[in-house]
Amino acid sequence: MNIVVCVKQVPDTWSERTLRAADSALDRDAADAIINELDEYAIEEGLQLAEAHGGEVTILSMGPQRASESIRKALSMGADKAIHLVDDALAGSDAIQTSAALAAVLQRAGFDLVILGSESTDARMGVLAAMLSERLGVPQLSFAGKVETDGKSISIHRQTDYGYDTVEASLPAIVSVVEKINEPRYPSFKGIMAAKKKPVETLSLADAGIDPSSVGLAAAGSEVVGFEKAPPRQAGTVVTDDGDGGAKAAGFLAERKFI
Amino acid sequence: MAEVLVLADHSGDTVKKVTYELVTLARTLGEPAVVWTGPGAADAQARLAEYGAAKVYAADSADYDDYVVAPKAELLASLIASAAPAAVLVPSTAEGREIAGRLAVKTGSGLITDATAVDGELTATQPIFGGAIVVTSKVTAGTPIIAVRPNAVSPEPAGAPGAAEIVPATADISDAAKAAKITGRVVQEAGERPELTEASIVVSGGRGVGNADNFALIESLADSLGAAVGASRAATDAGWYPHQFQVGQTGKTVSPQLYVAVGISGAIQHRAGMQTSKTIMVINKDPEAPIFELADYGVVGDLFQVVPQLVEAIKERASG
Numbered sequence: 001m002n003i004v005v006c007v008k009q010v011p012d013t014w015s016e017r018t019l020r021a022a023d024s025a026l027d028r029d030a031a032d033a034i035i036n037e038l039d040e041y042a043i044e045e046g047l048q049l050a051e052a053h054g055g056e057v058t059i060l061s062m063g064p065q066r067a068s069e070s071i072r073k074a075l076s077m078g079a080d081k082a083i084h085l086v087d088d089a090l091a092g093s094d095a096i097q098t099s100a101a102l103a104a105v106l107q108r109a110g111f112d113l114v115i116l117g118s119e120s121t122d123a124r125m126g127v128l129a130a131m132l133s134e135r136l137g138v139p140q141l142s143f144a145g146k147v148e149t150d151g152k153s154i155s156i157h158r159q160t161d162y163g164y165d166t167v168e169a170s171l172p173a174i175v176s177v178v179e180k181i182n183e184p185r186y187p188s189f190k191g192i193m194a195a196k197k198k199p200v201e202t203l204s205l206a207d208a209g210i211d212p213s214s215v216g217l218a219a220a221g222s223e224v225v226g227f228e229k230a231p232p233r234q235a236g237t238v239v240t241d242d243g244d245g246g247a248k249a250a251g252f253l254a255e256r257k258f259i
Numbered sequence: 260m261a262e263v264l265v266l267a268d269h270s271g272d273t274v275k276k277v278t279y280e281l282v283t284l285a286r287t288l289g290e291p292a293v294v295w296t297g298p299g300a301a302d303a304q305a306r307l308a309e310y311g312a313a314k315v316y317a318a319d320s321a322d323y324d325d326y327v328v329a330p331k332a333e334l335l336a337s338l339i340a341s342a343a344p345a346a347v348l349v350p351s352t353a354e355g356r357e358i359a360g361r362l363a364v365k366t367g368s369g370l371i372t373d374a375t376a377v378d379g380e381l382t383a384t385q386p387i388f389g390g391a392i393v394v395t396s397k398v399t400a401g402t403p404i405i406a407v408r409p410n411a412v413s414p415e416p417a418g419a420p421g422a423a424e425i426v427p428a429t430a431d432i433s434d435a436a437k438a439a440k441i442t443g444r445v446v447q448e449a450g451e452r453p454e455l456t457e458a459s460i461v462v463s464g465g466r467g468v469g470n471a472d473n474f475a476l477i478e479s480l481a482d483s484l485g486a487a488v489g490a491s492r493a494a495t496d497a498g499w500y501p502h503q504f505q506v507g508q509t510g511k512t513v514s515p516q517l518y519v520a521v522g523i524s525g526a527i528q529h530r531a532g533m534q535t536s537k538t539i540m541v542i543n544k545d546p547e548a549p550i551f552e553l554a555d556y557g558v559v560g561d562l563f564q565v566v567p568q569l570v571e572a573i574k575e576r577a578s579g
């Protein structure tokens with residue numbers, strides 16, 4: 001099975017994230033960069049499926065030069081090779097354009113199964129799997145908490161508000177995973193050494209056959225009019241329980257008219 | 260006045276609160292036209308009218324429940340083509356955003372997700388990075404598609420009810436949209452409690468609760484307040500509470516009037532799902548727990564002492 005895992009490099013959620021004043025884009029230099037946490041689960045699922053059914057796992061990442069660190073980490077977990085789409089013209093792309101660019105590369109590379117995280121920690125849109133499915137005309141199996149395949153058809157548990165749905169489709173297909181699905185492995189020392197020699201194909205927009213005017217800030221379908229730091233929360237009252245903490249809390253709720 | 264399409268969120272003929280919120284918002288942007296998939300439109304008609312719906316596009320076909328997301332996007336695309344609405348509003352839930360995403364691609368439109376407000380110029384307000392920054396943005400291509408966060412707008416009946424005229428809508432659903440078939444549905448009941456993302460009060464428990472049985476304590480506090488129950492990932496991972504009640508980055512985003520965090524430390528991934536709650540109360544035995552930074556009212560203490568006393572005090576006030 002030919003499995004492609006889409007991996008995004010994101011600013012670490014623990015470091016402070018800011019927007020650049022000049023263009024309201026994420027200031028990626030200001031924060032530490034890591035693999036989007038959910039994408040590690042996507043990689044793990046890809047590796048497990050390849051181990052069970054044979055085949056190769058390719059990492060696909062669109063992002064600046066610096067994303068190559070995240071790609072190496074994905075390779076050190078055990079993926080076989082990688083494609084890195086990098087081009088200055090991609091800067092400021094939103095989900096719609098990102099999906100167009102990734103779809104073009106996926107079409108060119110070919111796949112039986114594409115696996116994504118269900119959401120990135122920076123954009124938090126959770127729309128990429130749906131958009132790729134729309135663009136590539138293959139089934140959308142998103143928010144998967146469980147994946148089963150026999151190499152021809154695929155079945156998942158799609159997590160919902162009320163529990164889950166069982167969803168079935170035939171391959172090729174797009175899957176996105178939630179963090180309940182598995183426990184991502186840590187790269188072993190051997191894995192880290194091996195990753196250094198694994199092939200990473202670097203593509204520009206021209207290499208991938210993508211029209212530069214279709215991506216980037218200029219082609220975005222929405223524009224940021226302004227942004228501001230949310231006003232800090234007013235410091236609250238903290239009391240220590242001396243046997244009356246519950247009663248005091250009730251007093252607060254009454255004062256605020258919740259009870 | 261141009262129509263503003265509102266995708267209804269409902270289960271059977273039970274209309275979810277977010278639908279009323281979106282219709283309330285749509286009134287300020289144009290003429291609200293609800294898009295209803297599956298059966299139940301006629302039963303919901305009067306209630307939708309009360310909130311000002313001028314029209315209800317009723318697409319009564321099983322396809323919308325039998326296949327993942329794509330048929331709903333095709334229906335909306337066909338309505339965009341025929342009704343030329345000023346905007347499309349969908350609930351910013353996992354599924355709502357996916358429908359919006361497909362629709363944006365199909366129609367070459369711009370998309371804004373997680374909006375908490377939309378003004379008359381269709382400028383949307385979005386909190387990002389867990390609420391640390393507030394962005395205002397505008398769609399510049401095609402028909403603005405805006406996913407609005409549940410609980411962000413308060414639902415208000417219209418001064419004069421709308422006609423809520425039922426207009427049968429049929430879209431030819433393509434084979435491609437039927438590629439992912441839903442073959443089973445497992446419903447884990449929430450019982451009588453309000454739905455997590457809709458509730459005006461949420462009481463969440465974390466690792467401090469200790470085990471599944473002790474979650475009864477969280478439930479008793481929730482029930483005394485008429486609240487929904489939430490949980491941190493530590494609690495859902497441990498199997499103490501079902502995963503669909505997880506609040507946070509990879510769970511639900513809630514923005515209730517009151518959020519009560521019990522035995523939760525306040526990891527950034529948890530905060531991402533509750534930070535925009537209007538009032539936050541914390542019960543935690545560790546005074547250094549980061550969740551106290553968000554607290555309007557915090558009690559440093561053992562939850563097994565504090566919560567039962569709180570429940571008693573609430574019940575006393577209710578009866579006295």
Ligand SMILES: Cc1cc2nc3c(=O)[nH]c(=O)nc-3n(C[C@H](O)[C@H](O)[C@H](O)COP(=O)(O)OP(=O)(O)OC[C@H]3O[C@@H](n4cnc5c(N)ncnc54)[C@H](O)[C@@H]3O)c2cc1C
Pocket residue numbers: 037038179464465466467468490491492493494505506507508509510511521522523524525526527528529532542543544545548560561562563
């Ligand atoms: C990809 C990814 C996604 C994630 N998504 C989410 C998410 O969606 N939601 C989420 O919640 N987390 C998420 N997390 C996990 C998050 O990082 C934290 O691990 C988690 O929120 C911790 O849960 P907790 O606060 O219940 O547990 P802990 O951090 O262990 O805190 C327990 C707290 O309980 C207090 N306590 C213990 N006993 C008592 C007592 N008797 N009385 C009072 N207080 C007591 C302790 O002082 C402590 O502060 C995610 C992590 C990753 C990597």
Ligand SMILES: Nc1ncnc2c1ncn2[C@@H]1O[C@H](COP(=O)(O)O)[C@@H](O)[C@H]1O
Pocket residue numbers: 006007008009036038039042060061062063095098102115116117118119120121123124125126127128129
């Ligand atoms: N630039 C990118 N390169 C590769 N994959 C991406 C990129 N952006 C998003 N993805 C994938 O899409 C998923 C959902 O992202 P999002 O829709 O931005 O929340 C992520 O978990 C990734 O798997």
